[in-house]
Amino acid sequence: MLVMALLAMALVATLWLSTAATADSYHLENARKVVRSLTERSEGLSRAVATLETAPELARRARELGMVPAGDPARLIVRPDGTVTLVGEPRRAVAPAPPPAPVVAAVQPPPTIPPAAAPVSPAQPVPAPAAPAAPVVPAQ
Numbered sequence: 001m002l003v004m005a006l007l008a009m010a011l012v013a014t015l016w017l018s019t020a021a022t023a024d025s026y027h028l029e030n031a032r033k034v035v036r037s038l039t040e041r042s043e044g045l046s047r048a049v050a051t052l053e054t055a056p057e058l059a060r061r062a063r064e065l066g067m068v069p070a071g072d073p074a075r076l077i078v079r080p081d082g083t084v085t086l087v088g089e090p091r092r093a094v095a096p097a098p099p100p101a102p103v104v105a106a107v108q109p110p111p112t113i114p115p116a117a118a119p120v121s122p123a124q125p126v127p128a129p130a131a132p133a134a135p136v137v138p139a140q
Contacts, residue, residue, distance in 0.1 A: 068095040 051057060074088035 067093075068093045 070093045072088060074086060074090040077085045077087055078130065079085065
């Protein structure tokens with residue numbers, strides 16, 4: 001009898017461990033799917049950042065903000081004895097001339113057609129025009 005009870009407990013423990021392992025494998029698979037999707041998103045964002053950090057893209061965005069190229073800047077050279085020498089000529093950055101505005105042909109709006117009157121059936125009587133309202137005189 002004791003042996004039968006031990007065998008039954010061992011069987012129950014084996015079934016419980018097997019079920020727990022199966023449930024854990026489902027959780028692990030779901031976690032792997034989440035990791036895979038987050039990794040793909042991270043890689044996509046990294047590519048987007050790399051694209052936005054390229055020199056042509058930075059130059060385009062700087063132009064959109066109204067920035068202009070500085071050209072060849074002047075430099076100050078500080079010598080060991082403390083004297084400063086100016087190399088180059090300092091100049092103000094000048095914006096290039098804006099491109100000519102595109103010629104847009106004037107587009108005439110379509111003519112407006114007044115709404116059609118509601119059709120009147122010959123069997124229906126034509127309503128009489130409303131009488132003007134009497135003016136209201138304030139009491140004094």
